[in-house]
Amino acid sequence: MGETVRFGVSLDLDLLDQFDALIRRMGYDNRSEAVRDLIRDKLVQEEWETPAGDTFGVVFLLYDHEAMSLDSRLTDLEHRFLKNVVSSLHVHLDERNCLEVVVLRGTGKQVRSMGEKLVSVRGVKYGKLSMGLAGR
């Protein structure tokens, strides 16, 4: 961590009101902390695009196991990207719904590509990819 500096920002009042409402919902006590996190988030996002960055990803997939061959399509994908799949967990949520959690690791590009392929498999009701840099 370097020296802390203060800086002023000019902003449309409506935009600031929306920002304040957003960060209150997110649980921030003050703008500085929220702005710091936004900046860090953006910097990490930028670094993901660097192929050499050691990146991990967590993918959540919610789907109906009775949907045509979805299980096997997801498993096929995981086998195809074997070197990027660290682990996966399958939970039978109820009689129909399944939750699959897949942990990925690789370059930013590899993790993003694999994660987006999983999330976009047809029949997945809800899917989300979260990424971060390993060792940070």
Ligand code: NI
């Ligand atoms: Ni299941």
